[in-house]
Amino acid sequence: MGQSPNDEARRTAVIGGGIAGLTAAYRLARQGHRVTLWEQDEQLGGLAAAFELPSGAEIEKFYHHLFMSDRAIIELMEELGIGSRLRWIDSNVGFFYDGRIYPLTTATDLIRLPFIPVVDRVRLGLITLYLQRISTSSGGWKRFERVTAWEWLRRTAGQRAFNRVWGAQLRAKFGPRAPEIAMAWFWNKIFLRTQSRPGLLAREQLGYIDGSFNVLIDRLADACRELGVDIRTGTGVEALERHDESASQFTLVGADGRRDDADIVVATIPSPLIMRLIPDMPAAYAQQLTSMIYQGAIVILLQLDRKLSDIYWLNIGDDRLPFTGIIEHTNLLDPADYGGAHLVYVGKYLDWDHPFVTMTDDELRHEVVPKLRLVNPGFDDSWIERMWVFRARAAQPIVTLEYSEKVPPHRSPVAGLYVANMSQIYPEDRGTNYAVDLGNRIAEIIDEDLAAGSA
Secondary structure, X not given: OOOOOOOOOOEEEEEOOEHHHHHHHHHHHHOOOEEEEEEOOOOXXXXXXXXXXXXXXXXXXXXXXXXXXXXHHHHHHHHOOOHHHEEXXXXXXXXXXXXXXXXXOOHHHHOOOXXXXXXXXXXXXXXXXXXXXXXXXXXXXXXXXXXXXXXXXXXXXXXXXXXXXXXXXXXXXXXXXXXXXXXXXXXXXXXXXXXXXXXXXXXXXXXXXXXXXXXXXXXXXXXXXXXXXXXXXXXXXXXXXXXXXXXXOEEEEEOOOOEEEEOEEEEOOOHHHHHHHOOOOOHHHHHHHHOOOEEEEEEEEEEEOOOOOOOOEEEEOOOOOOOOEEEEHHHOOOHHHHOOOEEEEEEEXXXXXXXXXXXXXXXXXXHHHHHHHHOOOOOOHHHEEEEEEEEEEEEEEOOEOOHHHOOOOOXXXXXXXXEOOHHHOOOOOOOHHHHHHHHHHHHHHHHHHHHHOOO
């Protein structure tokens, strides 16, 4: 078991109360640090946080699930005594093209797509099998760092199949940035999905926490408090002052004017925000931080009185729908868990200058809702019982060519300052499992540095 903090313990500040920050705080407290965690929002959990529905059930603001390969978060749940709350459920995936939904749940579904010729379907199937066989551990994927997904897929699949399937999905997700995305990112998405299938021809199984991801967030926060972590919500850090000759390395200045000293600081916030805390960051590291481009996200969550479709995860391959995907949560979970309501996420990744960003909720409803009739011609606005809109400015980093050279190291050039955010989980780009892994990793690095006398 970890040590209890005491007056002689090293003072460590964690900036950011998402799952990465909470995990880091938990691990460091177990190592004997006196930890203070700062979170600018009133609620912990970051993008994984859930809210309460009128039925009393809770659901995430931004859609979430787990894959069978997500070992870090599964092991943390077991450690915290909530492993039994994780459910594995058969999923189904669809592809929307030219006004129709096509099943895309198994490998054989891919080669049955009727809107491309048989020869193209065979090529898509062979390419998918090829990408699935390149594992993360083999390192073979690294050659995909030097070519864009747009170029590689168009060349291997052919222009016709590319335009109708993978090119359409790249456009739906990345908009005008679609031609910039590294093939390493696309390979990872194909590989990851296969890791959640018990067999090649089996249906994908996805994990969901019974009661929402708040079950993990709340238990992790409680475990931190039990170890003496001082969790401060509703107060962000405005500045980070450094001291060359002082009893402490840093002074954190809160938005409320509070000032706290710390020997070690762990920043789990997006890279550009770190530059606001330390504007005079050494140039080379500053360049790595500022070179990271983040996509924003807008999610419209609809509570309907009936199903929109039979598909859980609907990929969009039709340019008439201005969405990245439609995720019908209650096609994975039972509507009975939510008082009989049907819950549908309509999600869009976008740059922060997109017109959707400045639209009011009512304007978004007017823009988005009528287009759902393309998915279900019978859909009517009267089906909507409630609607919520959630926005995130830095939902995920964009993986471009030679991305590994842009990733900032966890050990910053400022002694005692460590960075652990989503830009560093490459070849992944986001995910709660990788947030847990980040928290574990940064605590190990700090422990190693303290043992070596270099922290």
